[in-house]
Amino acid sequence: MDLLAIVAHPDDAEIFCGGTLAKHADRGDDVTIAYMTRGEFGGFDTTQAELADTREAEARRAADALGALVTFLEFEDGRITYSLENRLAIVDTLREHDPDIVLTHYADDMHPDHRATSRLVTDAYYMSSLPLLETEHPPAGPSNVYYFGKPTSSFDPDVVVDITDVQERKEEAALHHESQIEWLEEHGGIDAEFSDFVEGMRATGHALGRQAGATYAEGFTRLHDASVEHLK
């Protein structure tokens, strides 16, 4: 089975679904992370170009730690917008990678780039299998879209993945985003000894896990229900 995570910024995959990606990679699934942007707005005392390079390098190291391949799409940080043209670009991304499952941001996320990405992926999902719609690659498409949920408010997931076994690797992957840890501490006014970046990720994963019988977990909603064969 192939997974494709389409995320707005270099650290979004690690934070929101890094454990799930690692588990799938571990069992032999092909896992790819497509970054809409190189996150060139997420810093200070630098230029957008320099920051893009730094963050791309961090993303490559983080994805490597998770066992995922990476690709960078041609959108701009803070400026992802919904348009028919952009939707068609994502249609072709879906067709090129032809994943079984696609993961992306929640439609109701607070970040405008996350929301635009979510909407583009959802609508591209629908169109990617239409034979009469021609793009560079042939028709194809995932069987479902999984959304990460809202990071900034209460969220009731449809599916909870137990990531206890890979929580440590998820944290290691996240720590490769050194520029962001520094930036979030500064920009968010955080002044803790140990990085809140990882502490927060851990608390969120443990708080959710406790509701579902796991030590650490990641939660998702999905575009449409999928039936199962038996109860568990």
Add this chain to the structure above:
Amino acid sequence: MDLLAIVAHPDDAEIFCGGTLAKHADRGDDVTIAYMTRGEFGGFDTTQAELADTREAEARRAADALGALVTFLEFEDGRITYSLENRLAIVDTLREHDPDIVLTHYADDMHPDHRATSRLVTDAYYMSSLPLLETEHPPAGPSNVYYFGKPTSSFDPDVVVDITDVQERKEEAALHHESQIEWLEEHGGIDAEFSDFVEGMRATGHALGRQAGATYAEGFTRLHDASVEHLK
């Protein structure tokens, strides 16, 4: 894996979870249906005692068609109430059967017997594993409770089970409830050539299935989330 469905009346199991029970029975799980009552209010031109006998016999034939064992608890149709004493009776039922999963009515169902059953099972679930609470059988308990959802209004299930392969058997099982088909047609003012009892069940199952990629399906919510190992 063992399943125990605790339902208020003789035909509730077939209507709400008959397909799921049949699938589990087919793969070798032990499946038991515990009827709270013998449904002795569900008729006319008869006595409660006669009707109870008729419906118990129908229930036994229906359960047999699904591959399930049956047991009858000592509650009265239309008169199931919530009390500490009744909760302890269900605690002991859970301990006696010691299932992995218990299925029961939705807490918000319109029928008072369904609601009381749902509440009794939910609260018994919690207490059944307490070592210091002594009942006839030793502490034990299911890992989760699955609820059937609301039959009379819109319902958003957590888990959808594909029952396409056993839909025909579910219908056959339901048709053993001859007294109810007659009663529902009369009492509900239904006057169709072919029984609405089965047509309705089929429509509900197909309407839900279409949302989840199955021809026929049954839906459930559950008491608490349960984590999965991978996405599907």
Add this chain to the structure above:
Amino acid sequence: MDLLAIVAHPDDAEIFCGGTLAKHADRGDDVTIAYMTRGEFGGFDTTQAELADTREAEARRAADALGALVTFLEFEDGRITYSLENRLAIVDTLREHDPDIVLTHYADDMHPDHRATSRLVTDAYYMSSLPLLETEHPPAGPSNVYYFGKPTSSFDPDVVVDITDVQERKEEAALHHESQIEWLEEHGGIDAEFSDFVEGMRATGHALGRQAGATYAEGFTRLHDASVEHLK
């Protein structure tokens, strides 16, 4: 009373509100279906132009069966987008037809064309009565907008219309969309003897009807509440 259904594709009116349109036509209301597109993406082994012609012809036959007039707007299948210009085009459509009630897609539908249509109609509704906004036709507008609800997930309607008497005609109308029945069976991987297209429509209508005391029903939400004179 005049009704105007504004739908994205040729078969959407029959599937979502065909029974309601037929009932209103039967009692003498003027009923018009405005198709945003001619559905030219809904097929394979053909060209968009050929398919558009085929589907327009099917739509005309289907609308005829319902007793509705048709009009085709100038949008493209799979490419309806929200813009001020498109909104003004719909404002003028509303002013030209001047219906009492407009019916359209649900804002939260999974299909991007359905969502864009829903949004355009809702916003055009607001603007259509403004005297200082000049378009080709004079100010006018419906008293309310009714939305079809979500086809792919649970949905809690505000208004349920009993379509039992016209269910057969709704099915006949839907069966005029021959190209779509073939396409949906192929594209959706459906391989049933009798068309799932109609079976699904029937199951959905019956499952909803059972909640509201009807054999078959169609459900709607509406833009704003409307008061009634008495309870029923």
Add this chain to the structure above:
Amino acid sequence: MDLLAIVAHPDDAEIFCGGTLAKHADRGDDVTIAYMTRGEFGGFDTTQAELADTREAEARRAADALGALVTFLEFEDGRITYSLENRLAIVDTLREHDPDIVLTHYADDMHPDHRATSRLVTDAYYMSSLPLLETEHPPAGPSNVYYFGKPTSSFDPDVVVDITDVQERKEEAALHHESQIEWLEEHGGIDAEFSDFVEGMRATGHALGRQAGATYAEGFTRLHDASVEHLK
């Protein structure tokens, strides 16, 4: 058509559904208000017995102003509880009056008497038509139950009744509850020139009406959906 409003206390009918009852009475429907209690806890500087007499007299005058008959059931203010025995008492009340529609409190109301009344009526509704359940009067029952909604928090009604024409009479009826106006001003710490009792009722009715195209309105949810013949 006959309506029966079953309310916990003497002023509940006027406040929650007085306009709707008056409109139905005006068109010739039989309208009865059944008071669960005589409201003997709603005061101070008096005895429960005296207060019960005062409030019964006020209720009779208020109901008269609305055009409704009254009956007093044998429950005690502040002490209505849910039990099988009490449910059967309400079953017999429903059978005795045999209304087409019953109105009562919302299940999620903050007042314990309102909640218990709501639950008793809902469950009695279900049982009132069962032929094998014998009570003093023969089987019968309303076609639906309408609930008043939550007075103390936001509420989304299923049905909104335009009561503009009878708002004045609703206010007159409410003003017959002189003991309660005094008591609410004292107990609620209200100290306005003109009674807040009526001002609040008027504001609530107008605020809701504005959402549904009426000057004054009353809102209800109902036990189950009911289909309509046409859109309006």
Add this chain to the structure above:
Amino acid sequence: MDLLAIVAHPDDAEIFCGGTLAKHADRGDDVTIAYMTRGEFGGFDTTQAELADTREAEARRAADALGALVTFLEFEDGRITYSLENRLAIVDTLREHDPDIVLTHYADDMHPDHRATSRLVTDAYYMSSLPLLETEHPPAGPSNVYYFGKPTSSFDPDVVVDITDVQERKEEAALHHESQIEWLEEHGGIDAEFSDFVEGMRATGHALGRQAGATYAEGFTRLHDASVEHLK
């Protein structure tokens, strides 16, 4: 503390948050109302230019009554759309005024201008503090965004502000919008002796206040939770 209310049309601030703005102004906070448009579509028998002048003058008098400063942004009535360019314009507005709190329309409001404004402000909020995003003014931004809630349907606020003391002034401020009172009476078909414009505002404020222990109140949701030091 500084407040900035960004509203679509000249009377929106008075109707939705006029009491809250007045209370903050009274205690010495800097309060500014930024009007997206001059409301030039809200009339008849006039030109858009004349109406814009009239309404700007009314808005200035109304804001003066509340103790607020005003500014007019360069959007067009009925034609506010979401775009990256418009978002950046609002980013610069936020940076120029540098408020602690921003107030704006609810994302789910029925009016397209209100929705577009809500979305632009929410997304601008996120971007306004990014150092690498250059606009005319330096990075800055409010600590939270408060939304007015839905005027046309039920609404469950997160925060309720007691405006009893300034209700009279809110009404006076609203009455400065003479052109709108006339227009709403005409356009909305309202024909009451005393203006429904103010009556409706008063009813809505009193109906909400009664839920929260105040005579008059205004309600808000907010972009993200904010913690408090103690319960009250």
Add this chain to the structure above:
Amino acid sequence: MDLLAIVAHPDDAEIFCGGTLAKHADRGDDVTIAYMTRGEFGGFDTTQAELADTREAEARRAADALGALVTFLEFEDGRITYSLENRLAIVDTLREHDPDIVLTHYADDMHPDHRATSRLVTDAYYMSSLPLLETEHPPAGPSNVYYFGKPTSSFDPDVVVDITDVQERKEEAALHHESQIEWLEEHGGIDAEFSDFVEGMRATGHALGRQAGATYAEGFTRLHDASVEHLK
């Protein structure tokens, strides 16, 4: 200001609202914890009587660490039920302590004792101020009831209290419940080096805090809205 937390079992106060209680105690408020039971079912290899003594002692030490007084009511663990008699007992508890605010369990909690406690407190709140209802102590009552929220599923609080400054003390207080830490590890099948009891509490508090701008937080819903003077 006086606070009274009414909780079912000895460790519930520390887990659900320990930080909030400590903050109020620190600023001089009178804070009392009323335990419905002594938690005599929460163990194994012991008797109910021994366990009750152990847990009462732990509760006293924990409350002492928070700066709260304690009282033990006469209910039995696992057997708290809703009845008029029990409601009146809580009415008298509220009158005896006469708090400004009462805190208790959420009505929708999974634990039957928590649900019964929540319902008893809510209904007692309503009756505690009625002058004609005589109990041992004179009429009195809190101004509002705050509920802890659901520990086992997603929860959207109305009020979030920043407990960062007292998180350490909350953890210390919780650690006094030695019998429960052992019992939860055993009963819940937990086998971690460092107690999950405290880790879980910390994760939940941090995950919530992150949504509301605090390092650690506790969340509450409340019985009815309460208005504020200004936005923050």
